[in-house]
Amino acid sequence: MSVTPPSPPDRLYQTETVPEDFAFSERVVEVFDDMLDRSIPFYQEVIKATARLLERYLQPGDTICDLGCSTGSSLLQLARLLEGRELRLIGIDNSPAMLEKARCKATLFDRDKQMRFILEDITRLQRPGTGAFICNYTLQFIRPIRRPALINGLFANLRPGGVLIVSEKTVLPASALNRGFIDIYHDFKRERGYSELEIARKREALENILIPFSIEENISLLGDAGFTPVTPFFQWFNFSSFIACKPG
Template sequence: MKKHSPRDTLFRVDSINEDFVFNEHVVEVFDDMLDRSVPFYGEVIRSSARLLDCFLHSGDTVYDLGCATGTTLLEFSRILERKGLHFIGIDNSAAMLDKARLKAKIYSKEDSLDFLKEDITTIHHPGTGAFIVNYTMQFIRPLKREEFVQRIYSNLRPGGILLLSEKVISHDRRINREYIDIYHAFKRSRGYSELEIAKKREALENILIPFSIDENRALLSNCGFQSVETYFQWFNFASFIAVKPA
């Protein structure tokens, strides 16, 4: 599904005056930012859709926590149209949700998608078939993550799944450094300058705090998930499936 978004030039500046925030300026260029900043973003969505097709039943509800402009759910609604699922996006940014609703209207998906303005850390939607958390938990303070995942677990139906995608770190310093260098080369290949890469990294330094793959696995297991596996990895980006016991 083709995304239409102005080009991301937010960090083509000499100095950063504040940490990264999801304000109206970010919303305007967010789709372009994702497309150029998250490796294989489209493939992660398609792979996630395959897992939803395998694990969910007709009539199940899928919640995308931190849904932003709705790109993931729009793709799910297209790929899984015959599955009979309900798709609901949750975000605390009114500007993000306005754009998500506009995109749903443009693609004639208003009947397939709903969007709610809520705090994802206080959700109460019991009986859910699946939760999607794409590159969102990394912005939640580490001390709050177990409570967040436990809430997701409690709201899933038996046999339900969490699909979690995150930026990750390696505790091997050399490997971690090499992964970061490879990622920056990827961003340069997508048209970002060295200045933009450096300034965005500066803005995110105290906001985006990644865990390692092992730390994410342990967190999910500690919250009760029976099976936890990675289903996609590209250097310092990884996606996990966590299954609640049936």
């Protein structure tokens, strides 16, 4: 089996200079896989859990759309975990650099005929009859005022009985507990080799770019669009994953 070439280590925030606002630039794309692995707790476990859910909800011939697919890691992992099922896999992102890397990885793993990667604005998505949408750590980068319209659109584009999987960084209304969760998350990043400077610089770069909701706000957002049931299926402190079902 082919092995993905290792991503260069994420050293974007080792400088003392004031960081620019975070953006999915070519500099970020170059180290993104390493950044993902060291910054998202239990990322692989969430993908495995997602595959288990999709096994139970998808039908032969269904399409899975990964929204904000970045370098294609999640979709490639799902292709492996759902091997043998008659599914179409589509990755959608608005970063040409991310999509270029995703296509290269798909070719490396001989998946380029099974999946497509498309440059598109997910807020204008038109893919009726989709079996499942996956939105991993993507909604948090959409301005809150635009999220209801996006979720309404995803609901409309799902076939009856289809599902939406959402993973997000979350906040707690209780400020002291929320600070404690953030401290534990920063410990997680230290254990993976990030320095105090890198943690502080990254947090500053993401300020006003990444705007998380609480678990309750995410559930309400999904429920207001018509999804039922909506329930979390994973939580690690300030990271949460949800499944939202379109009634069949």
